[in-house]
Amino acid sequence: MFEGAAGGETFQGDGKVDIHLKISQGEVFLAELKFWTGPESLRAVIRQLRGRLSWRDAYGVAVLLSRNVKFTEVMNAVRDTIAGCDGYVPGTLTRRAENHSCARFSITSDASRLASLHVLVFNCTPTRQGSE
Numbered sequence: 001m002f003e004g005a006a007g008g009e010t011f012q013g014d015g016k017v018d019i020h021l022k023i024s025q026g027e028v029f030l031a032e033l034k035f036w037t038g039p040e041s042l043r044a045v046i047r048q049l050r051g052r053l054s055w056r057d058a059y060g061v062a063v064l065l066s067r068n069v070k071f072t073e074v075m076n077a078v079r080d081t082i083a084g085c086d087g088y089v090p091g092t093l094t095r096r097a098e099n100h101s102c103a104r105f106s107i108t109s110d111a112s113r114l115a116s117l118h119v120l121v122f123n124c125t126p127t128r129q130g131s132e
Contacts, residue, residue: 001045001061005009007132015089016071019045024034030049030052030053030057030060030061031060031061031062031063032045032052032060032061032062032063032086033063033064033065034047034062034063034064035065035066036064036065036067036068036078036121038077039080039081041064042062042064042078042081042085042132043081043084043085043086045062045064046062046082046086046105046119047085047086047108048084048085048119049061049062049088049117050082050086050105050106050107050115050117051108051109052106053107053109053115054107054109055107055109055113057107057115058116059115059116059118060062060113060115060116060117060118061116061117061118061119061120062117062118062120063122064078064089064120064121064122065121065122065124066121066122066124066125067124067125068123068125069122069125071125074121074123075098075121078101078119078121079088079093079095079101081095082101082103082119085101085105086104087105087106087107087108087111088103088104089103089104089105089106090098091112092104096118099120099121099122099123100118100119100120100121101118101119101120102116102117102118102119103116103117104116104117105117115129
């Protein structure tokens with residue numbers, strides 16, 4: 001689809017990023033994938049992304065996979081947690097879709113540089129066939 005490099009577990013910023021796409025014009029996509037185990041798992045992935053983003057990066061993506069049955073509660077907790085994370089710019093949290101939130105954050109290497117962090121949450125709860 002594009003000329004450039006794609007990698008997984010690629011060094012970027014202060015560590016490795018799960019998914020990294022780069023084209024000749026620069027970095028285009030940084031993503032981290034985690035399982036939702038509660039608000040701390042989201043805080044951890046946001047810390048990780050903020051540390052991986054460099055001055056030239058405009059955004060990062062956190063993909064959370066949830067095995068929780070009460071997915072609406074997970075989505076509410078995600079939105080509540082984002083605004084309390086380190087580096088969050090107050091008033092920037094938006095809801096792009098039911099499972100997609102976005103907010104501006106400072107990056108770890110330069111607090112005056114901001115990037116958009118997108119948080120996408122997917123329900124991975126298996127559906128049950130029939131009644132038990």
